[in-house]
Amino acid sequence: MKIILSIIFIILNIYASELIDSTTCKGCHPTIYGEFYDSSHRKASIFENKVHKAMWDLHPDKQKESYTCATCHTPTDLELLKNLEENKKAMPENNNVQTQEAISCVYCHSIKDVENHAKANKNIISEEKKVFYSANENNRDQKNKSFKDEVSFFGMMKEKSGSPFHKIDYSNDNFYTGKMCMGCHSHMQNDNNFDLCRMDEKGAKDEETNCISCHMPKISGSATSIKITKEHRFHGFASGSKNQDLLAKYIKIDLKENSNNFEVSIKNEAAHNLFLQSLRLAQLKVSILRDSKTITLDTKSFARIIGKDGKPTMPWIADSEIENNMLKANERRVINYDVKLQKGDKVEVIFGYYTVNPKMIEKLNLQDDEESKKFNIIFSKFFYAK
Structure with missing residues (x-):
């Protein structure tokens, strides 16, 4: 860890004085900056993320005054x-960097490559000043693209490209496959060499479907005010805690009637397990509206619970999985309900999740945080019995 921190600090210090403030990017990328400002990247610190703060308040490294979460958060x-x-006192302070720049625009667009390591991967940051990586299929062969204000058709047409404030490198394959996300979002092991989370990195090798295509989908609106475009990549970063509606299309749910019962199928079409964080709790809720009465059926829960000696524990103590029935990548699961549907029955199927498993709310002292206690609906639909 010490070696990794040393390398990161040396490289980052090269551009520390230039363009470190994301508000600089706002001038040319107002739409993207607005999305970033409300994102989990901007809000990754303990001062903006209540769940992260709750975990940190209980973490043994807090007593050591060593905020080891900093490399990713x-x-x-x-x-x-x-x-x-x-090895000095390293505690987060309530300053502009922590509250506004936790994971900044410059940082992500300076990730040159990712090194694989057992406990956690490491981002390799570019040493080039004012050269940032981005993706554009039409310019993929261009490195260090500079600003151009070209005039054509007898001076009547103008076309701008590049940026007048920095150069753009479109040649980095990692920005097309999603590998640039794998420095922080691949896996994390605790001191027991136990995987607290692990992403299937196959999802960061396919240029058609990967981290970027799912969590940063193309939406309407211009990427920049210099050259107006119809679409841009969403920089609010759809996830289990923000902008979940953009991920709903990867959950497919259907209902099938049988002679004496019915079944609900749910398929996870994402390239990774449905929820990777052990704090999450997903649930399938089914009810039947019959003759103005509501019949509520048993709720089905999906979770990955970690712990030690067969009991749930905090992540830094865990050394094994206690239970794991979370939907895997591309898995289709069928849940049977021993109820015979009648003609005219209206079946409501709801699928959603809690950011924090309700059983952990009190342990983390989050009783007053409504967002942590909220049930987030991803899918909701009525099916009508025939």
């Missing part, structure tokens, strides 16, 4: 990284 805080590398 606040990599823009260079002073904090430096203190970690030098």
